[in-house]
Amino acid sequence: MMKIKINKIGRILLIICLTVLASCSDDFLDVNDNPNNPPTSTPKLTLPVAQQQLANLYGTSMMYLGQYFAYSYAVPSNWSANGDLLRYNVTNTFYTNIFESSYADIFKNLTFVEEYADPQGVLDYSSYKVITETLSGFQYQYLVDLYGDVPYSEANQRGGNTTPVYDNEETIYKNVIDSLTTAANLALNIPSENSENPGDSDIILHGDMTAWAQFANTVKLRMLMRMSNSGQDSYIQEQIALIDANGAGYITDNISANPGYSQNADQQTPVYGYLGYQSTGVETDRHDFTVATDYAIDLLDSTNDPRILRIYTGSDNADELKGVNQSINLPGEGFTSDDLSAVGPGILKSADQDQPLMLLSEALFLQAEAVTRGYIPGGDAVAMNLYNQAIEASFDYLEAEDAQTYYSQAIENVSWASSSDKIEAIITQKWIALNGISIEPWIEYTRTGFPTDLPTSVDGGNRRPIRLLYPTSEYSRNSDNVPPTTTEDAFTKNPFWK
Template sequence: MNRIAKIFTLGLITVTGFSSCEKFLDVNTNPNAPGKETISLSAKFPAALVATVNQEQGQINQIGAFWGGYWGTTNQAVNSFVDLKSYNGLAIMHQRDGIPVWETAYNNLYYLELIKKEALDEKALFHAGAAKIMQGWLFLRLVDMYNNIPFDEALRGFDIATPKYEPGKTVYEKAINLITSGIQDIKNHKDGPGISKMGADDVMFKGVPALWYKFANTVKLRALIRQSEAGNQAYIDAEIAKIVAEGSGYLNATENAFIQPGYLNSSGKLNPFWENYYKTVAGKVTVNYAAIRPTTYVINQYSALNDPRLANLYVAVGGTYKGVLFGNPSSSDPQYSQANTSAFKGPAENNNNPAALFKSFSQPSVLMSSFESLFLQAEAAQRGWITGTAQQYYEEAIKQSFKYMEVPAGDFTAYNQQAGVSFTAAAANAKIERIIQQKWLALNSISSIEAWNDYRRLGLPNIPNSLDAPSPTARPLRLMYPETERMTNNEEASKQGNDDITSAKIWWMK
């Protein structure tokens, strides 16, 4: 873990000059000590937000999109994303060629720790509180990926080179407490001479405290929903009561945790999801755009419900939408070729109009959407945890998903009247399944990791397994501790027992 202190760098787009929110630079000046003498709080904080959402929209979303049932690859890309298609945990954890989920998250956590300390020193409690909330987000995400992780000793740098691991359940509780503390810090903030004021440097909520409270509560609600099958109801009830007592509620239909630092039509400065999965600054389609296709399963689910989002998500081939089989190891069947399958739809394929996922190079990055929040509230209401009616939350969530995916609002009524969509038409014991189905359709390629999380929690939806899985019943349940951690803190990592990708579970799973 001390490797973080030695080589710490965001390694991602960072931002400054937030009087206009349009200038980017790399934080290359003494990144091991980014104090006031190098970079101001107003530059470091947006950099931390951008780094966090870049990880979410990049490696995290990509893992979820493959393992959550959304993405597969064409015949021509049979050798692409092999580790994700075959659940090769050893390759994913590899120091050089793996997927550095652990390293990136802890780098971001350490950066937020420096921000938090500087903010507390100057009594900039808004920045300190927001940093705590984002740290809570990252710690929760790490548990979802790895289970037991370091928490108390994790961000001590050279002081503790081999931090102790704590049980995932314990880290969840501490992360939720950290978020609660962040809310209180923001409420206690007072402007004054020499105290940084949150404003334009908040590239998510523009310094609006109420939105930070609602976002924080929604992150906590997601963490509580995650525990629905863990036999932890007394704790859930107590934490829901704290959210109710705080009083701000959750992100509603008009409130999204979108991050907009001022993307530019310049290499490395476009919206990263656009630049990685759609087009380069030169207007050329990316390798990922050519390789990735929707699964036949996701196409079939939209088609079965006459879902109008389908036409905005993908390009029709010969008048129909055609997907691929996840993990298909064969490149011989022409129906799964690049030419015969549906690519993502963007403005170039949509008469220069915004499409479901790709709207423009400057579209904001999604950290958490209003529709995810509403689906969480629908499930919580259906379980009797919160007030309000599950049906209302559910229907509003679909409406907001339609809005995001550029579907006319008038299409909702006919869609919702279908027996396979209507909340009232679902049997009493199938309403949670109905919520999860629509949540899955809404989060496609946006917050795909939540599809994998719901599948691990509930086994829903009934996502087909990879054809390249190590066995017909093997499913990815977690990530293995990375090689970088094994090299520097193996004694502690080894104490956690089995971390096999297809057999070791996260604490909140069934």
């Protein structure tokens, strides 16, 4: 994995920049911005702020929500926590920061960078445009996946329009796909003269434009695979042909952010500080009340998966790999946080670890699926090779051993040859590879229904949410445009690609 190399002074200065600029964030959709007195900054200062805001949202709220709805985590009997998650209590006040932070922070800063022009009219900022287009596409995909119609064409205009219209979800998807195509092509054709490269101000890929083209291509492929059941095969094939035409291919390493995370207070990697330990080394409450589900432990154990000791830990009391069902009413004896498996060292590596945004394993699984569905040529042998490489990449990220021994077992959804439904095998293995890392397992379950035996929470009414509801703040501030929703929509209103 690519690591940032920042000297001590540079790290301090960067963190100061991140802290100061992030503290200037205005309210949701910039309602309180004065358009006659906009904030003053530069792309080099604002870009890492936007990237860190995205990494923080993705590595905390989005990840945690996805893991609960994908049945990876549960609550032990000695805690009363996460009641709304366990009850599937999706309302207009549930996880609203995903919607609000996207517009108030991430898109706001990305838009500033994208629209910035050199006051002297000398420097070219095409490299920054590549990055902002890619990251905006990355996050807009999730907003459509989670909410459906959202503000797009009229959004992010600061004080110019505080009540943007909501655009059609499929229209947004296809516009984003086009913007990712543009970003990838631009990345490979940056003007050679007077071009400003962000360098280490880019805390994700350090200004490597080929790598950004690959990232844009891979986000686009993920969106196309989301659409694979929507009856638009010809469109998908046309778009993959455009990926092939730019020649950059897909990501070849994990995509992650790191502005100089450290053990110091408020400077830890988002997932580590959120789900693991404070800067003092004391565990967070969330670490104590987040434990493995019985389903996850049973699946990993029954398939002899060495990653089990990296995804989860042995219990404190008996060093036992033990999970429990998702319920707000667990029995007390034998089901406390000391009796159950916690989040493992392959997920919580260190306070200064990179914050993942897209793992190489996910990219390889996407390619394996595209080959299996006939969108990418190669047939079964190529798909199997990509599938095996994806599992190996997962083992590498988690620092587990013996990937080949694992996927050579004649077990359904482990060995390619032994799997009767190749798409089921791919998605099941993706569920494992992204355990504790991503929101993807929940969204992919919505799309595919895999893993087929994934339970629901005991207190969730035997049905799993498939989307989120618009925040209450939107009904207050943009009531003429926000679509009406009911709590039932969270369980019945499928994304357009379903």
